[in-house]
Amino acid sequence: MQSRGMTSRSDVTDPTPVVHILHDNAEWLPPLVAALDAAGVPHREHLLDGYAFDLSAAPPAGVFWSRLSGSAHTRGRSTAKEVARATLRWAERHGRRTINGSGVVELEVSKVAQYLALAQAGFDVPATTAVFGTDDLKARAREQTLPFITKHNQGGKGLGVRRFDDLASFDAYVDGPDFEVPIDGITLLQEFLEAEEPFNTRVEFVGGRFVYAVRVDTSAGSFELCPADACVVPDGADPATFAPFAVRASVTAEHPLVRRLEAFVAEQGIEVAGIEFIETADGRSVPYDVNTNTNYNPDVERASSVSAAATLAAWLGRVLADEA
Structure with a gap:
């Protein structure tokens, strides 16, 4: 069920707990909503724009999950960052459970914050x-x-x-x-990091735990590597042959870098993420992007023995049940 925001009294007084999805792009939601529906997890969508709340009033019951994207302003949501900050702080002030809460928002919207946090944790980061x-x-x-x-x-x-x-x-x-x-x-x-081979790796985490790794083909030279089904095929490409995303089976939960990244997301309070790293020609393994608004590639989801969307929906259901 989609909501423009939290202005109605029924939103505040309804005792039924749901997962509140705070987002800035409805095009990215269908696969996640389908997984939530299949798992029987009640949810509401809240576009990070054009709503109001009384700071002293209790937020609606449930769990607040931030899907703020650092690129929200490119889709006409220039204030989404501020709306997410305020909403999450309101929810946290009233004791609501948040996922990728107000502290994590700062990592989503600042690569400076990401690199400083990664470097402090001992990772090799790009100069x-x-x-x-x-x-x-x-x-x-x-x-x-x-x-x-x-x-x-x-x-x-x-x-x-x-x-x-x-x-x-x-x-x-x-x-x-x-x-x-x-x-x-x-x-x-x-x-500029020269890859040993023309690909980078995106590691998906749900509930702070490894789900799978994705091999992202960069041989075409593009820096725009959005994995969502709404944007995986660029203009002019043939969807029948263009498939830059694939499961990277050699990267597992026991991979040394994955284990360190799990510790990193736990320390930072990040519960849902896709972290990208590159293996360079001179032997470095360099994390360079922390995506706390992560999307799952449909080709990878079909090929993987584990669905990240289904894993996420099941985990959200458990979090919601714990709060209820």
């Missing part, structure tokens, strides 16, 4: 410079080793990600009409 505004961009670029890439601090779906092999082309980009202005004003200059 990165955060540049605020554009005045200092060219000067800071001259401190980088070529080639390097740019990306947005608050991003997702490859926002602002470009490779530069020389400073002249970078200067032209900064001064030209194609420069992508970050929503928060922070551009990252980051070392």
Whole structure:
């Protein structure tokens, strides 16, 4: 059942606990909603936009699950980040159970926060410079080793990600009409990681536990690698042959990096995530993206012996039952 928000009195007084899905993109929900329905888990959708709540009133009964995306502003939800922060803090203040709560929101919307947290936990992270505004961009670029890439601090779906092999082309980009202005004003200059083979790996966690690993083919050179069924086939590609996502069976729960990532998500309070890492040509294993709004690729779901969507629905059901 979808809701525009939490403005009606029935929302507040209804004693029936449900999973409240806080989201900014309805196109990503159908597979998850289908799994929840199949598992018999009651739920309501709340678009992170255009609603109100009384701070002193108790939130509706149930569990609040944040599916805020760092790229919400690209879909006309420029205030989704602030709405999610406020709603989750309201829910937490009144003792409601949250999943990927207010602290995790900060990781979703800031790669600076992600890299600092990963580095503090002892992971090898990409060498990165955060540049605020554009005045200092060219000067800071001259401190980088070529080639390097740019990306947005608050991003997702490859926002602002470009490779530069020389400073002249970078200067032209900064001064030209194609420069992508970050929503928060922070551009990252980051070392280019050369993969040993043309793929990276995305590790899915539900309830803080490993579900499966996905091999993401990067041979086409794209930085936009959204796994959701709503965006896996780019314009002009043949859906019959374009299949960049596959189960990576060699990466299991016992993989050393996976075990460290499980400890990391537990420490950070992240319960649902897809964390991406790359194995470089010089022998490094580098986590570079923490997705707390994760989507499951339909081809991987069909091929895997374990469904992440079904695992998630069952886990949400247990969390809701514990709260009830």
